[in-house]
Amino acid sequence: SELELEAEFERKIANDQKIEPKDWMPEKYRKTHIRQISQHAHSEIVGMLPEGNWITRAPSLRRKVALLAKVQDEAGHGLYLYSACETLGVSREELYDQLHSGEAKYSSIFNYPTVTWADMGAIGWLVDGAAIINQVPLTATSYGPYARAMVRVCKEESFHQRQGFEIMMTLANGTPEQKAMAQDALNRWWWPSLMMLGPTDAESVHTEQSMKWKLKRKTNDELRQQFVDQTVPQAELIGLTIPDPDLKWNEETKRYDFGEMDWDEFWQVVKGHGPCNKVRMDARRNAWNKGEWVRDAAMAYAEKQEQLETA
Ligand code: ACO
Numbered sequence: 001s002e003l004e005l006e007a008e009f010e011r012k013i014a015n016d017q018k019i020e021p022k023d024w025m026p027e028k029y030r031k032t033h034i035r036q037i038s039q040h041a042h043s044e045i046v047g048m049l050p051e052g053n054w055i056t057r058a059p060s061l062r063r064k065v066a067l068l069a070k071v072q073d074e075a076g077h078g079l080y081l082y083s084a085c086e087t088l089g090v091s092r093e094e095l096y097d098q099l100h101s102g103e104a105k106y107s108s109i110f111n112y113p114t115v116t117w118a119d120m121g122a123i124g125w126l127v128d129g130a131a132i133i134n135q136v137p138l139t140a141t142s143y144g145p146y147a148r149a150m151v152r153v154c155k156e157e158s159f160h161q162r163q164g165f166e167i168m169m170t171l172a173n174g175t176p177e178q179k180a181m182a183q184d185a186l187n188r189w190w191w192p193s194l195m196m197l198g199p200t201d202a203e204s205v206h207t208e209q210s211m212k213w214k215l216k217r218k219t220n221d222e223l224r225q226q227f228v229d230q231t232v233p234q235a236e237l238i239g240l241t242i243p244d245p246d247l248k249w250n251e252e253t254k255r256y257d258f259g260e261m262d263w264d265e266f267w268q269v270v271k272g273h274g275p276c277n278k279v280r281m282d283a284r285r286n287a288w289n290k291g292e293w294v295r296d297a298a299m300a301y302a303e304k305q306e307q308l309e310t311a
Pocket of ligand 1: 035036039040041043044047105106107108109127128131134195196197198199203204205206207210216220270
């Protein structure tokens with residue numbers, strides 16, 4: 001009966017056993033997973049754009065190869081996550097439709113412009129740094145396909161983070177102009193990176209239920225604190241200054257206290273009014289429309305092969 005199925009589901013969650021696609025799950029569990037996993041997938045796909053912008057302008061062959069590999073990894077993460085999402089009974093077409101119609105959310109962070117090469121450093125270091133902090137706990141999330149996807153994704157994110165930090169370190173140790181460029185990138189990307197981790201726990205509508213289901217293993221504020229504590233010493237190491245006058249080591253808590261984010265800016269960006277929301281969406285829609293003939297050709301080819309085989 002439904003009650004027994006629900007008890008079995010609750011028991012699995014309590015025992016840290018994974019929920020698999022064919023297992024019974026509450027409809028709300030399924031829906032909230034589709035929501036989070038699809039937003040995550042869209043973020044990876046839209047996330048290719050700000051960095052893709054610099055592939056042709058990378059300062060050396062070595063930098064170009066690394067950046068190209070990184071952006072390609074993000075495409076892989078997106079496809080991997082769409083597959084995980086499909087196991088919950090939603091089609092990829094529906095998910096693409098939601099993205100292209102503007103109905104779906106994706107991470108606020110990808111709506112900021114990449115104006116100098118140092119932004120490639122700042123994104124790898126900070127954005128991928130925050131992504132790792134967010135995603136490592138998700139390797140222990142309760143839904144099997146999502147948890148397993150996160151294992152591989154986190155390994156690749158770790159390469160991305162080092163790639164970015166190394167760019168920042170090189171610039172910070174370079175000419176005064178290069179160091180200024182690195183500092184400028186840090187100034188612009190710091191607060192948006194903190195915002196990536198979502199609204200405060202008090203404002204977060206989904207955290208409580210998602211923690212109960214072990215979809216989320218840490219709250220937004222816990223992740224944000226961890227990100228600050230990890231990143232401040234890295235900035236110090238390369239001689240850059242975090243743009244937060246309230247940032248201070250707290251002897252009592254053994255953590256950094258830090259300033260308030262501009263939450264008005266955050267919600268503006270989430271609602272579609274950030275500096276690059278329109279550019280990003282136009283780029284995705286154009287890519288989709290321009291790729292139509294490729295999809296049609298692939299389908300026609302597959303049908304032809306099938307006919308040949310059955311003939
Ligand atoms: N950008 C855009 N939307 C956001 C952001 C953000 N940075 N943070 C929160 N939101 C949205 C939520 O999606 C939710 O909207 P919805 O109800 O329409 O779905 C709303 O704001 C309220 O937030 P929460 O209740 O805190 O939502 P949630 O519990 O899902 O927590 C979080 C948000 C932490 C981002 C979570 O969804 C998560 O861990 N997602 C997986 C990781 C991910 O998507 N990362 C993307 C960037 S990393 C990368 O791609 C490299």
